[in-house]
Amino acid sequence: MKQSQDPKKLPSAIENLEVLKKKFSTNKPLIFLDFDGTLAPIVENHEDAGMDNETKEIVKQLSENYAIAVVSGRGLSDVRNKVGLQDIYYAGSHGFEIAGPNNFEKDNEEAQKMLPVFDEIEEKLQEKLSAIEGVRFERKKFTLAIHYRQVSEEKISEFHSIIENVVEEYPKLHKGDGKKVVEIKPNIEWHKGKAVNFLRKELSTATNPFSIYLGDDTTDEDAFREMGNGYGILVGEHGNDSYADYRVENITEVKRFLKELL
Numbered sequence: 179m180k181q182s183q184d185p186k187k188l189p190s191a192i193e194n195l196e197v198l199k200k201k202f203s204t205n206k207p208l209i210f211l212d213f214d215g216t217l218a219p220i221v222e223n224h225e226d227a228g229m230d231n232e233t234k235e236i237v238k239q240l241s242e243n244y245a246i247a248v249v250s251g252r253g254l255s256d257v258r259n260k261v262g263l264q265d266i267y268y269a270g271s272h273g274f275e276i277a278g279p280n281n282f283e284k285d286n287e288e289a290q291k292m293l294p295v296f297d298e299i300e301e302k303l304q305e306k307l308s309a310i311e312g313v314r315f316e317r318k319k320f321t322l323a324i325h326y327r328q329v330s331e332e333k334i335s336e337f338h339s340i341i342e343n344v345v346e347e348y349p350k351l352h353k354g355d356g357k358k359v360v361e362i363k364p365n366i367e368w369h370k371g372k373a374v375n376f377l378r379k380e381l382s383t384a385t386n387p388f389s390i391y392l393g394d395d396t397t398d399e400d401a402f403r404e405m406g407n408g409y410g411i412l413v414g415e416h417g418n419d420s421y422a423d424y425r426v427e428n429i430t431e432v433k434r435f436l437k438e439l440l
């Protein structure tokens with residue numbers, strides 16, 4: 179069983195480039211990439227996030243040689259639009275919606291049945307949170323994200339307790355916390371790690387395909403745990419221990435790392 183550890187103790191992927199490159203040249207990895215905080219900088223307004231052209235070009239070139247999947251908490255259509263590349267796979271809403279080249283598509287069936295419940299809870303929360311300034315709702319197909327980056331410090335505990343009380347009424351839903359965002363998801367055992375496992379089977383015929391995963395947030399930890407003989411690479415830190423094998427400091431180092439893979 180893999181152990182989590184203080185991210186500061188993880189070896190730097192940049193300092194170990196030569197070792198990693200050797201490993202990558204003999205085992206062509208499947209490349210899994212988170213979006214926000216990994217390929218695109220975290221910004222005040224969630225909608226404004228975007229990849230710069232250089233990163234996009236690097237990912238595009240990588241996709242000519244490697245199987246690539248962007249695994250995001252964003253809705254599928256949202257992340258696909260943001261990245262804008264045709265020949266790669268996407269796992270949106272933490273993997274509830276998966277799509278890829280040649281019209282490949284796979285929705286979580288249990289989650290599909292939850293759509294009316296999401297409509298109901300969204301309406302209820304919009305109403306109860308209307309008095310708090312700066313709250314932003316983002317409805318994805320199978321996740322309701324509520325952003326509070328712009329909520330004033332003194333209102334944050336009220337914000338959380340309102341959500342907690344409402345979610346308690348819905349045993350089929352649960353909430354998770356990310357960076358300045360609360361995400362309400364179906365109570366189904368499904369997360370980035372399962373999405374990655376599904377894609378590992380889909381994208382390779384090997385039983386334990388060599389894979390790498392780059393991500394910056396706590397939700398990426400589920401994926402780091404599934405890397406088998408591959409590597410999880412943590413971008414920056416998220417305040418908790420990590421199951422990653424290496425770290426890079428920031429998205430500039432992500433870019434540098436991906437460039438080296440070319």
Ligand SMILES: [Mg+2]
Nearest residue numbers: 212214215395
């Ligand atoms: Mg992220």
